[in-house]
Amino acid sequence: MQPTARTTIHRKPQRGSYDREVIHRILDDGLVAHCAFAIEGQPYVIPMVYARLDDQLVLHGAIASRMLAQGAGGVAFCATITIVDGLVLARSWFHHSMNYRSVVVLGTAREISERGEKLRALEALVEHALPGRAHESRAPSEKELAATRVIALSIDEASAKCREGGPLPDDDGELPWWSGVVPLALRASAPVADADVRGPLPASLARWMR
Amino acid sequence: MQPTARTTIHRKPQRGSYDREVIHRILDDGLVAHCAFAIEGQPYVIPMVYARLDDQLVLHGAIASRMLAQGAGGVAFCATITIVDGLVLARSWFHHSMNYRSVVVLGTAREISERGEKLRALEALVEHALPGRAHESRAPSEKELAATRVIALSIDEASAKCREGGPLPDDDGELPWWSGVVPLALRASAPVADADVRGPLPASLARWMR
Numbered sequence: 001m002q003p004t005a006r007t008t009i010h011r012k013p014q015r016g017s018y019d020r021e022v023i024h025r026i027l028d029d030g031l032v033a034h035c036a037f038a039i040e041g042q043p044y045v046i047p048m049v050y051a052r053l054d055d056q057l058v059l060h061g062a063i064a065s066r067m068l069a070q071g072a073g074g075v076a077f078c079a080t081i082t083i084v085d086g087l088v089l090a091r092s093w094f095h096h097s098m099n100y101r102s103v104v105v106l107g108t109a110r111e112i113s114e115r116g117e118k119l120r121a122l123e124a125l126v127e128h129a130l131p132g133r134a135h136e137s138r139a140p141s142e143k144e145l146a147a148t149r150v151i152a153l154s155i156d157e158a159s160a161k162c163r164e165g166g167p168l169p170d171d172d173g174e175l176p177w178w179s180g181v182v183p184l185a186l187r188a189s190a191p192v193a194d195a196d197v198r199g200p201l202p203a204s205l206a207r208w209m210r
Numbered sequence: 211m212q213p214t215a216r217t218t219i220h221r222k223p224q225r226g227s228y229d230r231e232v233i234h235r236i237l238d239d240g241l242v243a244h245c246a247f248a249i250e251g252q253p254y255v256i257p258m259v260y261a262r263l264d265d266q267l268v269l270h271g272a273i274a275s276r277m278l279a280q281g282a283g284g285v286a287f288c289a290t291i292t293i294v295d296g297l298v299l300a301r302s303w304f305h306h307s308m309n310y311r312s313v314v315v316l317g318t319a320r321e322i323s324e325r326g327e328k329l330r331a332l333e334a335l336v337e338h339a340l341p342g343r344a345h346e347s348r349a350p351s352e353k354e355l356a357a358t359r360v361i362a363l364s365i366d367e368a369s370a371k372c373r374e375g376g377p378l379p380d381d382d383g384e385l386p387w388w389s390g391v392v393p394l395a396l397r398a399s400a401p402v403a404d405a406d407v408r409g410p411l412p413a414s415l416a417r418w419m420r
Contacts, residue, residue: 006252006254010274010276011271011272011274011275011276031294031308032292032294032308032310034244034255034257034290034292035255036246036248036253036254036255036288037253038246038248038251038252038253038286041248041251041285041286042216042248042286042288042316043246043247043248043253043255043286043287043288044216044246044288044314044316045244045245045246045253045255045288045289045290045314046290046314047244047290047292047310047312049307049308061221062221064220064221065221066220066221075251076248076251076252076253077253078246078252078253078254078255079255080244080255080256080257082242082244082257084241084242084396087339087340087398087418089340089343089347089412089414089415090347091347091348092347092348092349092350092354093332093333093335093336093344093347093348093349093350093354094348094350094351094354094358096335096336096343096347097259098241098242098259100242100257102257104254104255104256106252106254122303123303125303125306126303126306129297129308130297130299133299133306134303136387136388137299137300137301137302137303137306137385137387138301138302138303138304138382138385138387139302139303140302140303140304141304144302144303144304148304166402166404167404172348173406175347175348176409177346177347177348177412178346178403178407178409178410178411178412179403179404179407180401180402180403180404180407181401181402182398182401182402182415182418183398183399183400183401183402184396184397184398184399184418185396185397185399186294186394186395186396186397187394187395187396187397188297188392188393188394189393189394189395190393191390191391191392191393192376192390192391192392192393193388193389193390194376194377194389194390196383197388197389197390199386199388200388201388202299202387202388204299205299205392208297208392208394
């Protein structure tokens, strides 16, 4: 997509991308969106579960959520998704860094009210971290649907920024310190079943059980 | 600390805390702060490495960073730190959730210019993810110090919000689906040393090598 004045990356532009596929892939790999709106100049950043539904980022929660009410009301919105990939250890404090992939999406959100679209968005939200889970659990009742607000933010004004690899070259080669990268990733440990559960782990956990 | 009108948690207040120890512990366990400022009502959320130095959150980066220039200029600022602890699988879409610990800090930042305070902040930034690392690497040169901006945000107006445990009780006990929690945590895989490194892994990696 075209960078705008608001999404153009000035610091280390070589780490930036406006490629829709790159952006979508990061969004599909992330788990939490840090979403912000501002009231009288004061920004509020709230972590939210999210999903990508085609070219939209969808968020959901209780009708009473201020974040979602603000989003539905069309205020200027920002959603940032970050995946930490590693710690970068250099021989100097200065060159220590972190490997990461991040996406910033700007725009105004809209509420999804139409029943079919709302159900597709809620399905995407269940499936985002757990592909297949929507068919291993009960779809919402009318009461649950009415208690849930869903908003969508178009992924039209967005940028990605990533860092990978080891520390930058430096003049500290003679120093005795270890340098390199420690890869990091979010990993699952043994699932804890509810007391009344019988049967095997669901297929939707495959992504996390590798 | 005292909640303010801006930090009072309205949604699921039982998950909130204003306890300084709880807030500090989450800040000490997190890795990335999602920091925001607003320009003409549009918030921008940027992921930043951070550290806690006593009652302050410190951030650093290049002098040219817009985020740090805004922070140093005293604009209204928000920093949110989130740690994902698990996926919560329920028998209904509605009760799916995520376990997490998060902290929101509001306020205005100030630049740290005094040399001694700046070095202590930079040391804390190196040590945050890697305790002991400041003594396994070279402190900044004058040129590096001059190229780095450090800002501090007082942790005075802040709140924590956490979720833990399994899915909420529901009326879906007769459904055949697995329900429970999949614990998640950021974990390291085998470190990748730079080509010219000799010697063992540094002690500062102990936290990640367990």
